[in-house]
Amino acid sequence: MDRNIVYPGSIPLDTDLLSINRNTMIAIGFLAQAALGTNAVADGLACQPTSPPSMNVTVGPGSLTQFGPIDLLAYGSIAADSIGSVVKMGINTGTSSFTLVAPTSSGQAINYLIEASFLESDTNPLALPYYNASNPAQSFSGPGNSGVAQNTLRAQTVQFQLKAGSPANSGSQATPAADAGWIALYQITVAFGQTQVTATNIAVIPTAPFLPWKLPSLRPGVASGVQSFSVSGDFIVPAGVTQAEVEVWGAGSGSYASVSGLPSGGGAGGGYARKLVTGLIPGQSIPVVIGAGGAAGTTTGALPGPGGTSNFGQFVSATGGSLNYLSTPIAPENGATPPGVGVGGDVNFNGSAGQAGILNQGGMGGAAPFGGTQNSGGVGNTGYFPGGGASGAGTGASGNTAFNGGAGSGGLVVVRW
Structure with missing residues (x-):
């Protein structure tokens, strides 16, 4: 950060103060850029109905960042700087009010959009005393005893616009798009005959760049705690933790035994899901269920089993690999399908299906995401951990020997905070 140098006895200049202001703005802007990046970030600016409810809504205090030129216009005696760029922050300390109007035709509704943008303006004009x-x-x-008022404040605020969509049959109305240079924050739906706007009518636009967390909610470091579950148990939320990243793998299915002349197909892999779980309470107990790998089919007639589902409470889960309904103990060559799937995650992946047996080789077991596959010329191999489907059983060098199938691999849950 640049700092001005002044000397005893030197005549103070207006640029001394102006440079301090600009240098401070630039320093804070680069700090904001290091923490938040250059994309717009909104904080606060909560849209709420009035109390008591009416056809008005308010947007409360808050801020909005914007990356742009340092100064498009001259700043007092300091020349404009439209080449350098910095993150600036518009701040509103008060509330803004908007009036909504219901459609006039029965059965119709209308969507309103509240959009925002950063505003920099010179204001607070005063007739200043001059020497x-x-x-x-x-x-x-x-200046020159002219009595002319001059702006004394370069304000950085958040400005809003209310855009009305076109009334349409309820459920088919569209929300207007944000204007160029503006950021969509809220959608407000008003139906025919409505006389009050409530919180249920107000929705945050999915792309609105509201800050998702504050520093007090973050723990120091990355993955400062990790707990893995390969068997079912309970996760106790540690002190100071309110969110955790959870990965879940479902279990793989087992494979049939081979019969003379027919190798068996591989088992199907389990699914995978990853989710950032928020709103946790320290000390909270969350049940963790680990899906069991599917049993192996045997030459004595035992059937293979599907893989079990793994889950982290009610937050996120991954199902296990299935069996192929076309396969039977006397016709085991088809690969198992469908594979498991991730459910409820921010990221959800399917496992892969088992491959069919061919010649004297059992089919490859299906992989859970990020797992491996394998096959066998004899006894089926257990699926790769976590969540891999078993390989099919082969028929030996002669092609006429029956072997037991393999068991699917169990699931896994990993919690990081």
Whole structure:
């Protein structure tokens, strides 16, 4: 951060103060850029119905960042700087109010959009006192004693616009798009005959760049705690933790035994899901269920089993690999399908299906995401951990020997906070 140098006895200049202001703005802007990046970030600016409810809504205090030129216009005696760029922050300390109007046709509804943008403007004009060289005891009013008022504040605020969509049959109305340079924040739906706007009518636009967290909610470091579950149990939320990243793998299915002349197909892999779970309470107990790998089919007639589902409470889960309904103990060559799937995650992946047996080789077991596959010429191999489907059983070098199938691999849950 640049700092001005002044000396005893030197005549103070207006640029001394102006440079301090600009240098401070630039320093804070680069700090904001290091923490938040250059995309717009909104904080606060909560849209709420009035109390008591009416056809008005308010947007409360808050801020909005924007990456742009340092100064498009001259800043007092300092020249404009439209080449350098910095993150600026518009701040509103008060509330803004908007009036909504219901459609006039029965059965119709209308969507309103509240959009925002950063606003920088020179304001607060005053007729400033100026030095009068001919009579220092009597100051001038304005430059040259003209009495002209001059702006004394370069304000950085958040401005809003309310855009009305077109009324349409309820459920088919569209929300207007944000204007160029503006950011969509809220959608407000008003139906025919409505006389009050409530919280249920107000929705945050999915792309609105509201800050998702504050520093007090973050723990130091990355993945400062990790707990893995390969068997079912309970996760106790540690002290100070309110969110955790959870990965879940479902279990793989087992494979049939081979029969003379027919190798068996591989088992199907389990699914995978990853989710950032928020709103946790320290000390909270969350049940963790680990899906069991599917049993192996045997030459004595035992059937293979599907893989079990793994889950982290009610938050996120991954199902296990299935069996192929076309396969039977006397016709085991088809690969198992469908594979498991991730459910409820921010990221959800399917496992892969088992492959069919061919020649004297059992089919490859299906992989859970990020797992491996394998096959066998004899006894089916257990699926790769976590969540892999078993390989099918082969028929030996002669092609006429029956072997037991393999068991699917169990699931896994990993919690990081």
